[in-house]
Amino acid sequence: MLELENLSVKYKTSNKWNLKDINFHLEKGQLVLFAGKSGSGKSTLAQAILGLIPKFVPAEVRGKILINGVSIEQLSRLDLIRTIGYIPQYPSDFITNMLVEEEIAFPLENLSFPRTVIQERISETVKVTEVEHLKDRIMTELSSGEIQRVELCSSLVSYPSILVLDEPMARIDPASEIKIAETLKKLSEKGHLVIVFEHRLDYLFSLADNIYFIENGTIIKSGKSNELISELTGVDLPEIYLLAKKLGVKKSLQGEDGKKELIESILNLIKRNHIIKTEESKKANHKIALNAENVSFRYNKRVVLKNIDFNIYPGNIIGLLGINGSGKSTLLRLISGILKPNEGKISLFGNKIKNLRQTSKFMAYVPENAKLFLMGPTPLDDIKKTKADLDFVKEELSKFGFWELVSKKLYHMSEGERRILAIYTAFLSNKKFILLDEPTIGLDEEGRNLLSTCMQRAKKEEKVVIIATNDQRILPFFDNLIVIEESNIVLQGTPHEILYNLEKKTKLVPNQLVRFILELEETFKVELPHIATVEEISIFTNNREFYQEGN
Amino acid sequence: MSYLLNKIYSGLIFQSEGVIFNPIVSIIIVVIQFSFVFSSNIVIQVIMLSVIVLENIIFGNSIGAFNIVIAIFPLLVLLGGMTYIFSGFYSSLLTITRILNGGLSFVFFFSKTNPSELTRALENLHIPSKIALLPSLVLTLSPRIIKDAEETFETLRLRETRTTILKWLPKILAIFIASVLYRSEFLAQALYFKGFDISKRSHYKKVEFRKENWIRIITWFAISIGLSYIWITKLFFLN
Numbered sequence: 001m002l003e004l005e006n007l008s009v010k011y012k013t014s015n016k017w018n019l020k021d022i023n024f025h026l027e028k029g030q031l032v033l034f035a036g037k038s039g040s041g042k043s044t045l046a047q048a049i050l051g052l053i054p055k056f057v058p059a060e061v062r063g064k065i066l067i068n069g070v071s072i073e074q075l076s077r078l079d080l081i082r083t084i085g086y087i088p089q090y091p092s093d094f095i096t097n098m099l100v101e102e103e104i105a106f107p108l109e110n111l112s113f114p115r116t117v118i119q120e121r122i123s124e125t126v127k128v129t130e131v132e133h134l135k136d137r138i139m140t141e142l143s144s145g146e147i148q149r150v151e152l153c154s155s156l157v158s159y160p161s162i163l164v165l166d167e168p169m170a171r172i173d174p175a176s177e178i179k180i181a182e183t184l185k186k187l188s189e190k191g192h193l194v195i196v197f198e199h200r201l202d203y204l205f206s207l208a209d210n211i212y213f214i215e216n217g218t219i220i221k222s223g224k225s226n227e228l229i230s231e232l233t234g235v236d237l238p239e240i241y242l243l244a245k246k247l248g249v250k251k252s253l254q255g256e257d258g259k260k261e262l263i264e265s266i267l268n269l270i271k272r273n274h275i276i277k278t279e280e281s282k283k284a285n286h287k288i289a290l291n292a293e294n295v296s297f298r299y300n301k302r303v304v305l306k307n308i309d310f311n312i313y314p315g316n317i318i319g320l321l322g323i324n325g326s327g328k329s330t331l332l333r334l335i336s337g338i339l340k341p342n343e344g345k346i347s348l349f350g351n352k353i354k355n356l357r358q359t360s361k362f363m364a365y366v367p368e369n370a371k372l373f374l375m376g377p378t379p380l381d382d383i384k385k386t387k388a389d390l391d392f393v394k395e396e397l398s399k400f401g402f403w404e405l406v407s408k409k410l411y412h413m414s415e416g417e418r419r420i421l422a423i424y425t426a427f428l429s430n431k432k433f434i435l436l437d438e439p440t441i442g443l444d445e446e447g448r449n450l451l452s453t454c455m456q457r458a459k460k461e462e463k464v465v466i467i468a469t470n471d472q473r474i475l476p477f478f479d480n481l482i483v484i485e486e487s488n489i490v491l492q493g494t495p496h497e498i499l500y501n502l503e504k505k506t507k508l509v510p511n512q513l514v515r516f517i518l519e520l521e522e523t524f525k526v527e528l529p530h531i532a533t534v535e536e537i538s539i540f541t542n543n544r545e546f547y548q549e550g551n
Numbered sequence: 552m553s554y555l556l557n558k559i560y561s562g563l564i565f566q567s568e569g570v571i572f573n574p575i576v577s578i579i580i581v582v583i584q585f586s587f588v589f590s591s592n593i594v595i596q597v598i599m600l601s602v603i604v605l606e607n608i609i610f611g612n613s614i615g616a617f618n619i620v621i622a623i624f625p626l627l628v629l630l631g632g633m634t635y636i637f638s639g640f641y642s643s644l645l646t647i648t649r650i651l652n653g654g655l656s657f658v659f660f661f662s663k664t665n666p667s668e669l670t671r672a673l674e675n676l677h678i679p680s681k682i683a684l685l686p687s688l689v690l691t692l693s694p695r696i697i698k699d700a701e702e703t704f705e706t707l708r709l710r711e712t713r714t715t716i717l718k719w720l721p722k723i724l725a726i727f728i729a730s731v732l733y734r735s736e737f738l739a740q741a742l743y744f745k746g747f748d749i750s751k752r753s754h755y756k757k758v759e760f761r762k763e764n765w766i767r768i769i770t771w772f773a774i775s776i777g778l779s780y781i782w783i784t785k786l787f788f789l790n
């Protein structure tokens with residue numbers, strides 16, 4: 001169905017081949033995953049398959065792309081778009097209509113489908129992608145996760161036989177991630193060829209029929225998930241596989257034996273009455289850095305936040321959680337002074353926030369659209385403005401492999417590269433509050449490690465870090481989590497408290513590891529230690545003093 | 552600045568709730584309104600302003616109208632003040648009412664016209680899809696580009712505590728232009744991939760013509776006759 005023969009791509013602006021000798025043959029009815037870290041060439045490959053390279057992006061292309069035996073160059077545009085549905089890395093860039101329903105109908109209108117067919121297909125596809133409730137909303141007012149689902153719906157509506165998705169999991173909460181992964185699997189079972197380019201593999205990994213691992217523009221490994229599990233690096237592998245690997249469990253975790261072996265290994269390592277020693281929240285000796293009192297905010301007539309109350313202390317690392325569209329970003333913008341609450345007040349060190357001029361002395365805010373943060377022309381220019389010690393910056397960035405990026409022109413950088421350097425620059429500033437909106441979108445493991453290093457440094461410097469995120473892999477780094485649902489704060493507490501109560505008390509689901517531990521507890525009626533990350537196992541192994549006896 | 556951009560965005564964004572007008576009716580009325588904006592008769596301008604304000608209130612767009620008045624307030628003060636200094640009170644009042652009329656009629660058009668319906672309506676008039684989609688894309692993209700500019704400005708303001716207009720304006724403009732180019736590039740890809748202009752488009756919905764359209768169009772025709780009478784009488788009287 002889709003065949004690539006020695007495909008190589010070199011951008012006009014590049015002096016090396018961005019993709020080199022890519023070969024594969026994919027058949028319909030498969031869910032195929034192309035994994036690789038940020039900048040490995042995933043998006044380039046996706047765009048080449050679609051013919052967007054070289055049509056829209058100037059590049060030299062060698063080799064062949066065959067769809068049903070026909071070269072992509074010989075396919076008419078009509079045949080191409082009837083065959084392939086595409087959701088780009090930034091679906092908001094693909095919005096062509098104001099209303100959700102119009103956006104979904106647009107491709108079918110363009111392909112001259114009769115009115116009744118369009119209406120039938122819309123009602124069918126909105127159910128599959130669970131965007132029925134969004135039908136009458138305005139596209140620009142949706143959260144990025146919601147836009148992702150609407151664009152998926154808009155692609156599916158024309159029943160393409162091949163579906164190409166570029167990083168579909170980047171912007172969505174874990175509950176949506178599970179749903180999308182299951183939807184994609186079902187679509188492949190119905191006969192579609194579903195090709196996903198992704199580095200967040202939590203739920204897709206075990207569902208994929210085939211996985212190709214890309215590094216430096218070349219496919220270096222391919223095979224089934226169980227064959228590749230121990231060989232992949234730089235991507236977010238499913239936490240339960242990592243846990244099994246760490247504990248030396250060889251049997252498959254799909255079966256009961258594997259699960260039992262895992263439980264034994266955990267219990268041998270950690271006793272149930274060992275609890276994780278968490279740092280006491282800094283309250284007693286510090287005055288409140290940020291206080292929200294009865295804050296409400298409406299957008300037009302829609303209530304986004306209602307009666308929000310919380311206190312944040314110096315040195316606190318706070319995570320804002322909530323399903324897509326729950327109001328996390330709005331809360332960040334209210335804290336930053338960009339938006340003003342309709343009711344209530346937000347105070348910084350006891351002074352009510354009045355305007356941006358006041359907050360700008362204290363705050364660095366990196367929006368989800370991180371390209372707006374760096375002014376350039378290169379990230380180094382922005383870093384220099386922070387007056388940070390350049391030797392220190394060089395040493396730190398080199399450690400994570402980002403130093404060579406700082407001299408690159410902003411518009412030649414990938415979104416992930418620009419985002420991590422925007423975040424790093426924000427942390428270098430002398431601002432007391434660092435606000436980050438979905439900072440891990442497009443970041444690979446190294447990027448997340450740099451973020452974690454910055455967070456730890458900020459904590460030592462008694463800065464307040466507030467992060468709106470759906471990425472549960474970074475949740476254990478926080479001191480406290482605030483969960484927003486239906487315009488209110490529904491849960492507040494430490495990551496471990498929150499994660500193990502998340503599914504019971506909210507519409508959110510915790511990370512894969514927590515879900516797995518809970519599932520094991522329920523199935524085998526055992527009590528297991530409530531760990532939140534695989535890394536905690538290492539802490540147990542290496543440093544038992546980190547834990548203290550519980551009651 | 553970001554506050555004003557936010558107000559422009561809130562004023563121009565399409566309001567999907569409430570009454571939506573037939574796009575052809577909206578275009579005809581905007582044309583009528585703009586033809587009278589050129590009149591230098593203050594009575595005509597004041598009558599127009601009253602009717603435009605009234606229809607914004609009646610059809611549930613008072614917040615949008617209020618937002619745009621706030622957004623153009625500095626412009627009103629600047630131009631009103633300058634014309635007052637150089638040409639006196641009457642000219643100043645005329646300038647202000649003209650700007651308000653233009654601004655408010657545009658806001659009503661943007662917020663009460665569904666861009667996709669506008670495309671369909673133009674296509675029904677046998678206007679080629681490539682041209683028919685243009686106004687819709689402008690209506691869809693303008694608020695987003697304003698939003699980009701607003702977010703850029705906010706981010707910059709939060710980064711640099713002491714900004715001066717000379718410092719931020721070139722940066723904002725550079726990012727703004729880059730944003731427009733970036734959006735246009737991806738829009739072209741989106742239209743390509745969504746099959747735009749491959750064949751004659753079908754319409755999944757009929758362009759509706761509700762009774763409110765009759766009310767509006769009849770009202771504006773009546774008003775335009777009255778205003779024309781005033782305009783012509785005044786011209787005749789002057790001659």
